[in-house]
Amino acid sequence: MALTDQGLTDAAKALELGLATGLGAIGPGVGVGFIFGKTIEAVGRQPELRGQLQGLMWLGFALTEAIVFYALGMAFVAFSIA
Amino acid sequence: MISILAASSSFDPVAEFTDFISNPYVDLPLGLDINKAVIYIWMAGLLATLLPLYVIRRGLKPRPDGAQTTAEAVYDMTENQIARAGLPEEGMRLWFPYVASLFFFIWMMNLIGFIPLPFGDHKVDLFGLDVPQFQIYAATANLSVTLALTLCTFFIQHIEGVRHNGVIGYLKSWMPSGLPAFGIKTAPLLILIAFIEVISQFVRIVSLSFRLFFNLLAGHLVIAVFLAIAVLLGGGQLVFWPVHLLVGLPMGVAIFALEFTLIAGLQAFIFASLSAIYIGGAIHPDH
Numbered sequence: 001m002a003l004t005d006q007g008l009t010d011a012a013k014a015l016e017l018g019l020a021t022g023l024g025a026i027g028p029g030v031g032v033g034f035i036f037g038k039t040i041e042a043v044g045r046q047p048e049l050r051g052q053l054q055g056l057m058w059l060g061f062a063l064t065e066a067i068v069f070y071a072l073g074m075a076f077v078a079f080s081i082a
Numbered sequence: 083m084i085s086i087l088a089a090s091s092s093f094d095p096v097a098e099f100t101d102f103i104s105n106p107y108v109d110l111p112l113g114l115d116i117n118k119a120v121i122y123i124w125m126a127g128l129l130a131t132l133l134p135l136y137v138i139r140r141g142l143k144p145r146p147d148g149a150q151t152t153a154e155a156v157y158d159m160t161e162n163q164i165a166r167a168g169l170p171e172e173g174m175r176l177w178f179p180y181v182a183s184l185f186f187f188i189w190m191m192n193l194i195g196f197i198p199l200p201f202g203d204h205k206v207d208l209f210g211l212d213v214p215q216f217q218i219y220a221a222t223a224n225l226s227v228t229l230a231l232t233l234c235t236f237f238i239q240h241i242e243g244v245r246h247n248g249v250i251g252y253l254k255s256w257m258p259s260g261l262p263a264f265g266i267k268t269a270p271l272l273i274l275i276a277f278i279e280v281i282s283q284f285v286r287i288v289s290l291s292f293r294l295f296f297n298l299l300a301g302h303l304v305i306a307v308f309l310a311i312a313v314l315l316g317g318g319q320l321v322f323w324p325v326h327l328l329v330g331l332p333m334g335v336a337i338f339a340l341e342f343t344l345i346a347g348l349q350a351f352i353f354a355s356l357s358a359i360y361i362g363g364a365i366h367p368d369h
Binding site: 055058059061062063065066069070072073 | 163167289292293295296297300348349351352355
């Protein structure tokens with residue numbers, strides 16, 4: 001099978017999409033784990049603050065989780081213009 | 083834009099979300115076309131208006147039934163968890179309705195986005211009738227929709243900040259507290275901080291709109307990829323049907339359930355909460 005320019009571009013694009021999204025998901029993954037773990041810890045110490053802590057937890061979760069979408073967005077942009 | 087019955091090997095994820103713009107239902111000048119996203123926004127707006135109106139107009143009872151209990155719980159959440167968490171007391175009367183409407187509107191747009199409706203671009207021949215494919219498509223999986231909502235919050239925030247603190251006072255309030263006085267030695271540091279604070283105000287537009295947009299876009303894409311995984315692997319043929327039955331279908335349904343129950347409401351909650359926090363922070367900078 002001959003290696004054409006088009007085939008090389010397609011392969012690079014596929015690699016780019018996967019690598020950018022996957023690498024971009026590492027940091028937010030760690031961050032989301034921290035947020036849930038720390039909230040569980042805090043509720044374990046002071047169960048009476050559960051309601052307030054949960055509100056903060058969801059806010060922090062969404063803020064952290066959004067970071068993976070920056071990577072995904074940039075990956076799509078590079079995917080469609082390459 | 084994702085067709086449930088997608089059966090194509092050339093699956094371009096970006097084109098799936100841009101195709102409908104070039105073939106609107108009604109073509110109007112100035113880009114005011116009525117396309118699929120507009121129809122979805124109208125449906126969500128109607129639902130968000132009529133559903134609470136229906137619950138209230140049929141009479142509130144001292145012993146509430148299921149619908150009334152749900153409506154009261156959601157209203158209570160918008161007031162105490164979203165508005166009071168961000169807005170100061172003098173901003174509540176004016177901006178609590180705005181934040182609550184944001185929450186309801188975005189929530190309805192997200193929920194409608196996960197119900198398969200016959201708005202597909204491809205027609206299916208069903209007993210001799212040309213029926214559009216059922217598909218899931220969210221208006222919020224569209225950058226223009228989320229950007230418009232974000233710009234509303236952005237302008238409200240700055241107008242309210244200037245109205246309550248004056249131009250100079252409001253711009254000063256962007257700087258963090260506890261900085262040294264302006265002098266020869268501290269000037270470079272202060273200018274750098276001011277520069278970063280100004281940029282961060284504009285980054286808010288990007289982060290607020292992209293969060294909602296990509297959450298819904300990625301959610302729909304992942305559902306579509308899992309439901310079509312056997313077709314994608316088989317190059318357009320359903321040769322890998324055990325993969326579809328064992329992996330694609332259960333994972334697709336699981337992610338659909340997660341998105342429908344958690345993400346749709348959570349993203350609306352986050353958008354409304356952050357709007358309240360931004361507006362509240364502009365009204366009362368040290369709040």
